[in-house]
Amino acid sequence: MTTMRVKSKVLLTFFLAIMLLIGSLITISSQVFNTKFYDLELSQIKDAQQVILNEINKDTEALSLTTADWAAWSETYDYIQKKNSSYAAENFSYESLKNLPIDLIIYTNNNKIVHASAIEKEKIKKPSTDLLSEVLKQSNLLQVYSDYRNTKTIIELENHGVWIASAQPISDSFQKAPPRGTLIMLKRLDQAYFKNMLSRVRIKVSLQGVSNKKNEAIKKSETIFYKYSSIKIGSNKFLVYRIDHIPKTTIKGKEAFITFTLVVVFFVSFILGLTYLVIEKKVLSELMKIIDEINLLKVGNLTMISMDKESTITEIQDLVNTLNKLISRVKDDYALLVQKGKFESLGLMAGGVAHEINNPITVIQMNTFKLLRQLKKNEDIDAQVLKKKLEQNMQHIDRVTNIILGMKKLSRHSIADSLIKVSVNEIINDVASLEAGFKSDKDITITYTKLEEDKFIEALPSQIIQVLINLIVNSSHAINDHGQKWIRLEAECNRNFIQFKVIDSGNGISKEIQEKIMDPFFTTKEVGKGTGLGLSICQRIAHFHGGNLELDTDSRNTTFILNIPLVKLDSLEEKVS
Structure with a gap:
C-alpha cells in the first residue's frame, strides 16, 4: 500500500x-x-x-x-473679365467636370463669387449660400490673388464638413498680365471618400469626425484591430478617421x-x-x-535493511549503508537514554525507598527482639500475643516485598527485551508501591484510579512505570509552591488505547512552553536541577510502545496523557512478568 x-x-x-x-x-x-x-x-x-x-x-x-492648370487658361482669364461668353457652357457641364478630382469649383474676383458649381450624384448643382459664405471666410484661400501665390490645404467648413482645398490666382497663359480673381477647387473628405479607400487601396477606413484632441489610440479584439488616426486641420482641431485592420497574420x-x-x-x-x-x-x-x-521497522525491533541484491546504482547502495549505520546508532542511543532515565529514577527513589523499608524492618526487629527475650527467660508466651506479633511481622514483610518487587520491575527490563502482556491495574499498583521513593513532599496527596475492568497492554512494565513516575515527579516539582497540592494517576480505556493520565493541581502550561516541552534538553528548572531529557525520553518510550505522550491543552488542570495500544487476550502468548 x-x-x-x-x-x-x-x-x-x-x-x-x-x-x-x-x-x-x-x-x-x-x-x-x-x-x-x-x-x-x-x-x-x-x-x-x-x-x-x-x-x-x-x-x-x-x-x-488641376487648379493650377485651369487657372492658367487664357479662356479662364477672359471669362473672369467677362470677355468669353461661351466658357461657362463649355466648362461647367457634368461631362466637363466629372473626371476632375473635385466636388466644388468657385471663381472669385475681388472677393466676390463670379461662379460656383457643385458635383453631387452625377449632377451639377448650385452650392448653398451658406456653404459659399463659409468658403469666403477662408482668408488663406482668397489672399492668393493679392499675394500672387497658390494654396493647398485641408479646411473645416462649419456645418459642411472637412474639405481638401486648392486656390490659384487666375492669370493669362503667359503670366504677363496681372492676376484677375481666384480659382478655388475643393474635394470633400466625407464618409464616402474614406469608404472608397477600400476599393482604391484595399484598406477599410471610416470617418470618425472632427475632434479638439489628437487621437492615435488602438483598440483590439481577437478578430480585428481599430487604429485611430488624426490629421491636423486647424490650430486646435483634428480630422479623426479609423482604420479597421483584420489581423490575418x-x-x-x-x-x-x-x-x-x-x-x-x-x-x-x-x-x-x-x-x-x-x-x-x-x-x-x-x-x-x-x-x-x-x-x-519498529522502535522496539530495529533491524538492518537488507536488499535482495546489491544495487547497480552506487548512490542507492550508499543510502542503504548509511541507513543501516543510522539504525545501529539509534538503537545504541535509545538504549542509553532509556537506561539513563531508569538510573535517574532509581537514584531519585533510593533515599525514600530506604526510609520506607527501614520502618517495617524496625517493627519486625522489635517484635522479634521481644519474643526472643521472653524465650530466653523461659517465660510463657500468650498464643494471641504471639499470633499478633507474627501477623504484624508478615504485614511488614509483605510491605517490604512489594517495594522490592516494584524496584525490580523498574530496573529489570532493557531495550533488548521483548514486549510482554501486562495488566494495566498492576502497573498502577506498582507505581503506588513505589510512592515512598518518589514522593518528595509529604504535603502532596497522590491518588490512583484503576480500571473497573482490567485491561492488558503490550509493554515493558519497567519503562511504563518509569514514564509515570517521571510525570508524577515533574508534577510534584511544578506544584511545590501551590496552596493545594494534589496529583492523580488515572487509567482510562479509550477505544483501542489505554490512557494513563497524570493530573495535578496546576493551572496548565503556557502556550510558549507547550511548543517546546517535548524537545530534548528543554527545561524550565534552574541550572543544575534538570537536563531537559525527562519528557523527551518519555516521548521516545511512548513511541517505542506504539503510542504517544501528549499534553491535554483543553484540561483545566495540568494533564499529561500517555497513550498505549490495547492488546487482545488472544493476540499474544501469555508471558509472566
Missing part, C-alpha cells in the same frame, strides 16, 4: 512537472509569439496609415495641379502556434514519460524496497 502510494505521488509529481513545463513553455512561447504578432500587426497598421496619408496627399496634389500565426504546441506537448510528454519509466525501473523500484523495509 505504501509503495503504491509513493509511486502514485511520484507519478503525480512527474505529471505535474510535465504540466508545469508544458504550461510554462506554452505561456512563454505564447507571450513571445503574441508580442511578435502584435508588433507585426502594428507595423502593418502603420503602413496602412501611411498609405491613407499618401492617398490624401495624392488627392491634394491632383487637386492642386496573427490568426494564421495562432493556428501555426497551436500546431507547434501540440507537437511540443507530444514530444515533451513522450521524452518525460520515457524518462519516468527509466527512473521507475532503475531508481524508484529500489527506493520503494528501501521504503518498505523502513516501514517495517
